Amino acid sequence: MNTIFKRVISGAAALGIAVSGLAIGVSTAYAADPTTGSITINKSDTGQVDHSFDGWHLASLTNVTKDSTNKINGFLIDTDDNMVRTIVAAMTSDQKVAYEKDANYYSTDNAVANPMGYLVEKVFKDKSGKALSELTSPWGGDSSALRAFAKSLSKELAKAGAPTADKTGDSALKTGENKELKQGLWFLKDVTTTDDTKGTNSIPIITPTTFDGADSWGTVTLKNTTPTIDKKLVDSKDDGTYTPNTQPDYAVGDDVYYELTSTVPVYTGYDIDSTMMDATKTRIFKINDTASKALTVSADTVIESVKLTPAQGTAVTLVKDKDYTVTVAGYGDVNTPDTDAYKGGHVTTIDLGKYVNKAEGSKSATDGILEGATVTVIVKAKLNKDALISNPGNLQKNPNKVDLEYSNRPEEVNHAHKVPGPEVPVYAYKFDILKTDKAGTTKLPGAKFTVKAVSGTSTHDGKYLGSYGENGWSYLDSEPAVTDTDGVFTTGKDGKINVSGLDAGTYEVHEIAPPDGYTAISLPKFQFTITPTVGDEAAGCKTITVVALSLAKGSDERASLSQDGKTLNIWNAKNITELPRTGGAGLAMIVAVGALFIAASGIFALRARRKA
Structure with a gap:
């Protein structure tokens, strides 16, 4: 087999073209080899940004032939003279030794040497012996000889004194169709300036331009990604x-x-x-x-x-x-x-x-x-x-x-x-209690309260607040007694209690012991709600825009919200005459007073009988 014929087979194998037509002599030549072609670089998805590529022309295809169906079935590979040394430098040491022993491709004269022809015929093959193609397997895998060579060539072209790109700067190839390129094999290097949106740069690409008779040539779809978080x-x-x-x-x-x-x-x-x-x-x-x-x-x-x-x-x-x-x-x-x-x-x-x-x-x-x-x-x-x-x-x-x-x-x-x-933000809430006399002028220390999560909390409904330690809130299954420490909140000298670090929801406040000098009859017990207004963002990314406290309808009249909506004002009665006369508290007062009268009359009657 002569050198010319071997190079024809080499070119055909490299680009996945059947060569049987060459052997039986039914090929026809182009009227004249084309001088230009195009390369289309497609994005992997529509959301991907545009990329730019410096381009080096590696070799031309000459003596192109077609079969009876007008499909290309053979050609010669002619390595560009100015690229010979760089292509050879990108070979592995073993590849270089074998190349220099092959007289069909090697020459000390750059105008004659054909290292690209050697590589596609002898090197770029998979384990089965089939030549790899940048068309049928455009990325070659991490370990393929084709991919390893492309990476090595990219590094050689980055060295001082290496050939300059044929297409760079304003003339660099872009995603989309790039027309009027010199026909043949091109090496493309992604030079896109990366930022927060442009993602990974493409690995180096070796691809042919378009040719009449080769429908799939000259098109590359990027495999790079744009990872987000x-x-x-x-x-x-x-x-x-x-x-x-x-x-x-x-x-x-x-x-x-x-x-x-x-x-x-x-x-x-x-x-x-x-x-x-x-x-x-x-x-x-x-x-x-x-x-x-x-x-x-x-x-x-x-x-x-x-x-x-x-x-x-x-x-x-x-x-x-x-x-x-x-x-x-x-x-x-x-x-x-x-x-x-x-x-x-x-x-x-x-x-x-x-x-x-x-x-x-x-x-x-x-x-x-x-x-x-x-x-x-x-x-x-x-x-x-x-x-x-x-x-x-x-x-x-x-x-x-x-x-x-x-x-x-x-x-x-x-x-x-x-x-x-x-x-992504998270929120927690607080409320204050202010304990006063009925007139609201005297702040009362020593009043004791419990707080129960009633409904609407994330995981604590039905539980009483316990202690507020380094690990946050603890919770109790039952209401604590007056003598307990955990879960009993006592007003200070200023008459205040601050309850902080709560989830949204409805809570019940129950006074279980009054301040000194105030009646323990019918102590206040009422519910209030912490209500946030949630933004219209997607689920998982919500924000809170406003938070408000509100008392339940029909609440004990001794409880009210401060003007700024931050504090629950609660007053105490010194004696039963100050207790509310309506609502639940008033009813409790009437029952309590009635019970005292009944008890007193019973005692009087008993004493009267004994005297009799």
């Missing part, structure tokens, strides 16, 4: 599932659950180090969850689960310390300003480096990386006593935010591109 509040269910939260308020001491979601980047063609010892080749994929000091997190308990869900197939649960690691670190430093809402908080990092680097023992080491799969992380925190507390006219949010770090440059995987995610 999302965060929302979720509620834990008894069956182990989670649903989006619709009202983001909690009592201090409650567990707060967040769902973080992202996408495993497409890392095909990126450098990788399964030992994770070489930082320059170790891929980065981290989720950073930042909590204000109002939220307590622990590295041992903060992560409930990490799952990957592919577009098709079954979700995979990743294993801590095999597929990912978790660290918790303090936020900021001594220079962090007091105005920073996260000062004193913590950053939880979920590092999936083991998974995306196929580290030993990881699921990806045996099953491969689920590129494009949805990553779902459930984070658990606890609302603590540092929480900012809201009341009417003074709304305070406790923020929590997330960001994503990932490698987005094929040849600089240690470059961590950061994408910010949403901030």
Whole structure:
């Protein structure tokens, strides 16, 4: 077989073209080889931003022939003279030795040497011996000779003295159709300036231009991704599932659950180090969850689960310390300003480096990386006593935010591109009690109360508030006695009680002991409600816009709201003559007084009989 014929077969195999027509002599030549063609670069999805590519022309296709159906079935590959040295430099040492022994392709004269012809015929083949094609397998896989060469060529072209791009700057190739290009094989390098929205850069591409008789040539669909990071509040269910939260308020001491979601980047063609010892080749994929000091997190308990869900197939649960690691670190430093809402908080990092680097023992080491799969992380925190507390006219949010770090440059995987995610706040509430005499002029210390969650709270309905400790509220199943410590709230010298760190809902306030010098007959007992107004954001991302306190209709007339709506004013009667004469309290007073008269008359009658 002569050199020319071998090069024809080489070109056909490289681009997936049948060559049987050559052997039986039924090919017909182009009237003249085309001089131009186009390359269309398609986005992987409509939401992807435009990308720019520097382009180097590698080789032309000459002596193109067609079969009886007008389909291309053969051609010569003619490497560009100015690209020969760079293409040879991008070969592995073994490839270079073999190339220099092959007289069909090798020459010391760049005008004669044909390294691209050699590569497509001898090197770019899969395990079965079939030549790989940038058309039928445009990305080649991490380990393919084609992909390895493209990466190596990209590095050679970045060196000083390498050939300059034929298309760069204003003339660079863009996503969409690029017309009037010199026909043949092109090398494309993504030079898009990355920012928070543009995602990963494409790996280097080798592709032919369009040719009449080859319908699929000259079209490439990008495989790069634009990972985002999302965060929302979720509620834990008894069956182990989670649903989006619709009202983001909690009592201090409650567990707060967040769902973080992202996408495993497409890392095909990126450098990788399964030992994770070489930082320059170790891929980065981290989720950073930042909590204000109002939220307590622990590295041992903060992560409930990490799952990957592919577009098709079954979700995979990743294993801590095999597929990912978790660290918790303090936020900021001594220079962090007091105005920073996260000062004193913590950053939880979920590092999936083991998974995306196929580290030993990881699921990806045996099953491969689920590129494009949805990553779902459930984070658990606890609302603590540092929480900012809201009341009417003074709304305070406790923020929590997330960001994503990932490698987005094929040849600089240690470059961590950061994408910010949403901030999700949570809220807690408070109310005050002010105890006075009936005139409202004397503030009364020593009055004792209990507070019961009646309805509408997240998880505490039917429970009495207990003590308010470092871990937040404790709860009691039954009403505490006057002599108890937990769950009994006593007015101070100023006649006030502050009850803080509550969930929204309806509560019952019951006075169980009056101040000294005031009657214990028919003590006040009434209900009030903490009502938030929830914003119209999507479930899981809700905010509170207003909070209000309100007394239940028909409440004890001794209870009223202060003008600013923040305080429950409650007055005490010194004796039964000051008790309300209507409503439940008045009825209780009448029954109580009537019982005294009955008892007194019974005693008088008994004494009278004894005297008789």
